[in-house]
Amino acid sequence: MLFPLGSPQRCFWTLLVLTLMVLLLAGLLRVERHTLLLGGQAEGPPITNIMFLKTHKTASSTVLNILFRFAEKHNLSLALPAGSRLHLGYPWFFLARYVEGVGQAGPPRHFNIMCNHLRFNPPEVQKVMPNDTFYFSILRNPVFQLESSFAYYRHLTPAFSAAPSLAAFLAAPHTYYNQSLLRNAHARNHMWFDLGLDPNAPVEESYVRAHLAHVEQRFPLVLIAEHFDESMVLLRRRLRWQLDDVVSFKLNSRSRRSVTSLPPEAQERAKRWCALDWRLYQHFNRTFWAALRAELGPRRLRSEVAQLQERRRVLSALCLQDDAPKNKTQITDARLRPFQSGEADILGYNLREGLDNETLRLCQKMVMPELQYMAHLYTLQFPQKRPKNIPFLKA
Numbered sequence: 001m002l003f004p005l006g007s008p009q010r011c012f013w014t015l016l017v018l019t020l021m022v023l024l025l026a027g028l029l030r031v032e033r034h035t036l037l038l039g040g041q042a043e044g045p046p047i048t049n050i051m052f053l054k055t056h057k058t059a060s061s062t063v064l065n066i067l068f069r070f071a072e073k074h075n076l077s078l079a080l081p082a083g084s085r086l087h088l089g090y091p092w093f094f095l096a097r098y099v100e101g102v103g104q105a106g107p108p109r110h111f112n113i114m115c116n117h118l119r120f121n122p123p124e125v126q127k128v129m130p131n132d133t134f135y136f137s138i139l140r141n142p143v144f145q146l147e148s149s150f151a152y153y154r155h156l157t158p159a160f161s162a163a164p165s166l167a168a169f170l171a172a173p174h175t176y177y178n179q180s181l182l183r184n185a186h187a188r189n190h191m192w193f194d195l196g197l198d199p200n201a202p203v204e205e206s207y208v209r210a211h212l213a214h215v216e217q218r219f220p221l222v223l224i225a226e227h228f229d230e231s232m233v234l235l236r237r238r239l240r241w242q243l244d245d246v247v248s249f250k251l252n253s254r255s256r257r258s259v260t261s262l263p264p265e266a267q268e269r270a271k272r273w274c275a276l277d278w279r280l281y282q283h284f285n286r287t288f289w290a291a292l293r294a295e296l297g298p299r300r301l302r303s304e305v306a307q308l309q310e311r312r313r314v315l316s317a318l319c320l321q322d323d324a325p326k327n328k329t330q331i332t333d334a335r336l337r338p339f340q341s342g343e344a345d346i347l348g349y350n351l352r353e354g355l356d357n358e359t360l361r362l363c364q365k366m367v368m369p370e371l372q373y374m375a376h377l378y379t380l381q382f383p384q385k386r387p388k389n390i391p392f393l394k395a
């Protein structure tokens with residue numbers, strides 16, 4: 001025996017061993033708590049009051065599909081466009097009266113989820129969303145966002161239709177771009193515009209910093225389209241949702257035929273032309289990774305991303321014909337054909353044949369394009385109103 005019983009040394013070693021055991025136990029408990037969280041048993045009830053600022057050409061229709069499915073599953077109310085409208089007043093600033101069910105008179109009406117395209121206007125949004133609403137949005141690298149916008153809004157945006165190509169537009173943007181036309185919103189700092197800010201403001205440091213701080217204050221979570229799966233991991237944790245709630249298929253994508261890659265010098269021009277969006281993207285790309293790091297370690301992140309991707313693989317094999325997106329001529333069910341625009345060849349999906357009713361319903365919702373799904377939810381929420389008319393479905 002090294003130390004005789006009762007000696008101070010023995011007390012010291014006993015205390016040390018006990019302290020180490022307590023620390024070890026505390027560590028194990030922490031790991032256990034994390035594991036529980038990841039198994040889908042998030043702490044607290046799921047968040048159900050949500051405002052998603054649906055920026056353009058940023059994977060936002062895929063996020064909207066996730067929110068629509070959650071709303072339908074939990075019977076939550078949606079702030080949907082009033083009457084025959086298909087969006088919430090875009091490109092004009094959002095007004096509460098653009099929402100169905102919000103009258104000029106009478107008590108204020110609140111909704112659980114707002115996620116259709118709108119130009120952000122906080123005081124008006126607050127009129128229809130509860131005080132405890134969780135605000136989030138998504139951004140994409142402005143070079144790719146602009147390229148996607150150019151293909152999609154080619155015929156709707158005067159600045160784009162006047163230019164022979166995006167590279168030509170970027171070589172001399174002021175030749176084509178008239179900033180007084182609201183319809184040119186798609187052509188410059190589109191995400192900055194969607195946030196309700198001035199896309200033609202001079203890129204002065206104090207202005208940019210002040211507005212980035214405002215956006216960060218208003219949106220505690222900003223996702224990044226290039227890191228979609230990591231974004232879903234973070235979103236799920238923040239909303240305290242289940243894994244299946246954030247599994248999705250890629251919606252609104254273009255066929256390879258309609259994607260053009262800008263040469264490096266045109267990419268640099270795009271960053272300069274959309275300098276406000278570029279600053280926005282750089283800033284929120286940093287905050288996104290900082291938020292992920294604060295939330296979970298790299299191993300845990302890899303494991304959650306892998307779980308999400310595995311679930312997507314399973315659902316894709318269950319739901320989709322050939323596991324692959326299809327162009328409009330290949331999609332057999334007209335209700336699943338996405339809206340086509342400009343020079344973009346927008347893809348959708350065919351479902352596998354012979355699905356049982358419950359699986360069919362799940363799969364249909366996962367691939368249902370935005371307008372059709374919105375029309376479906378509008379009829380569910382306002383059965384007494386005239387159903388939404390989706391003109392291209394009749395063509």
Ligand SMILES: Nc1ncnc2c1ncn2[C@@H]1O[C@H](COP(=O)(O)OS(=O)(=O)O)[C@@H](OP(=O)(O)O)[C@H]1O
Pocket residue numbers: 055056057058059060061062144148225226228249250251252253254
């Ligand atoms: N999951 C996921 N991950 C990464 N990227 C994705 C995802 N889902 C959609 N997309 C791409 O987002 C583009 C469509 O964006 P939106 O749905 O926001 O467009 S819209 O404004 O609602 O019309 C469109 O980009 P382009 O194909 O470059 O046009 C989609 O391919």
